Amino acid sequence: MKKQLSVLLIALLAVTYFSYGQSNNADKKFGINWSGFVKTDFMYDTRQVVNAREGHFNILPAAENLVGGEDLNDQSNFNILSIQTRLKAAISGPDFFGMKTSGAIEAAFFGNSDASVGELRLRHAFVQLSNDKIEILMGQYWHPMFVTAVFPGTYSFNTGVPFQPFSRNPQLRITTKGNVKFIGVLFTERDFQTRGASVSKSGIPQFHAQLQFGKASETLGGLGFNVKSSRPNLGDDNLTSTAFIGYFRTKLGNATWKAEAIYGENMTDLLQIGGFGTATNGDFVNNNTLSLWTEFSGDFSETMEWGLFGGYTENGGFGEAITYVNGFLGTVENAYRIAPRIGWKSGALTIGVEGEFTNAQYGSIDGNGDITSSTDAVNNFRLLTTAIYKF
Template sequence: MKNQISTFLIILLAISSFSYGQSNDLDKKYGINWSGFVKTDFMYDTRQVVSSREGHFAVLPAAEDIEDGKDLNDQSNFNILSIQTRLKAAISGPDFFGMKTSGAIEAAFFGNSDASIGELRLRNAFVQLSNDNIEILMGQYWHPMFVTAVFPGTYSFNTGVPFQPFSRNPQLRITTKGKVKFIGALFTERDFQTKGASVSKSGIPQFHAQLQFGNASKTLGGVGFNVKSSQPNLGDDNLTSTAFIGYFKTKLGNTTWKAEATYGENMTDLLQIGGFGTNSNGDYVNNKTLSMWTEFCGDFSETMEWGLFGGYTENDGFGEAITYENGFLGTVENAFRVAPRIGWKSGALTIGVEGEFTNAQYGEIDGNGDITSSSDAVNNFRLVTSAIYTF
């Protein structure tokens, strides 16, 4: 880990030093702006949860695990972690054939797996070209279905998962400018991958098209379409999966209202419940999932902020009998979450408190490929206290 951190810092410091040595004759100097935050989370759960990084990224309460009549997952958990701490370098430079250029490198100490927790992990790394009409992004950045202008502002690092799509992908993205924007992207998968299948081995990149309307500072909305080809095993036929998204955000006085809905197939790469299976003929079949969330947030004053998040997701099954299933929480029938929060801010420091109540109904895949309840619903209440120091 020390070698990774040292290499990262040496590279960025070299860029910083290089920027000061440029000739004043250049139209645009090289430059680098540092930003980020130090964040510590204190987390208490009333139940064991499906999660990653020692419970830091909580998804849903764990299903019942009955042994001798006792549910082993009906047990509380507490942890303190600072691994979400983040460092970002925003880089500027000379024009490229008349187009403005910029770049960014962002990393955190989240690790790439539970085994590497605390180690430096690449989040975003991209180059961007822009002029008055268009922006071109090349590199690793948020999946287009994680809309950076409309996403939950929770203190919990799960950011609304599994109700909110969540992924970062290597991509080529083109965005037009104006009151109506077109966003088109070709991309593959890296840290967030389709469970049990490979997009890269399909030989076809994912494609996303989106129309966005309005102004991010006032009222904004959009609709999008996603298509993905993946290959479960070498030599198999590709499995084509589609997904749709609709969202909006608006200001209501001092309050901001956000809402989003997605419906799609095999969206495990977006940390959505579901996956795919095979039918009696051996053909691959997508699992369909509906997810939606809404949030109200604002400021009580210059020093106090608040928010209320609510989400619901439903597993719509396969639509036909299957003999095999591969996915992420594929036997969850439905789940919902309510999460109020309040924060105190002064200068660069915010102290936030959030309560997160999540209910999940687990089930079984029946003979028609539907998910039906097979046990009692399980609940978890997570209490998060976060200290966030930005720079």
């Protein structure tokens, strides 16, 4: 860890020195703008949860774990973590055949697994070309179904998962400009991958097409379609999975209203419940998932902000008998969450409090490939207090 931080520090100093030296040359027009934040979260859960990074990334309350008639997961948990702390370098440079160029490198101390908590993890790394009609992005950036103009503003790092799609992907993205935008993306998978199958080994990149209407500062909406080919094992046929998204945001007086609906197959790479299974004839079969969320947010004053998030997701099953399942929380029949928040802000510092009530109904897969309730629903209430210092 010390060696890694030393290398990072040396690299930052070198790049900063280089950027200052080059920015004095008007012909180069090169520079780096540093930004980021320091964030500390205090988290209390009334129940054990399905999570990542020592509970920091909360997903759903854990299913019952009955031993001697006692549910061992019905126990509270508390933690304090600062691993979401983030650093970003926004890079500007000379034109490329008349197109403006820019780039970004962003990392956090979230680690790539529970074993590497506190170590640097690459979030975004891309170069962008732009003119008055089009933008071209090449590199690692948000999955196109994580819409940067319409996503939950929760203090929790889960950002609405598993009701909101969440992933970052290496990609080639083309976006037209104007009040009606077309977004086309070819991409593969890296940190968030399809459970039990490989997109890279299918030989076909994922493809996404989206139309977006309006302006984020006023009223904005959009519709998108995603298609993915993945290969469970070398020698197997590819499994094709599709997904659809619809979303909007608008102003209601001093408040902002956002809403989104997602319906798709085998969306474990987006941290959605479900997956795919093996049918009795040996074919691979997609699992269907529906997710919905909405959020209202605004400011009480210049120094106080508020928000209310609500989400629901439902497992649609497989539609036929299954002998084996690859998935993420594939036996969750449905789940919902209500999360109010309030924050106090002054200058670069925000202190926020968020309550997050989540209910999950676990079940089992019946002979028709449907998910049916087999246990009692479980609940968790997370109380989160956060301090965010932006720079």
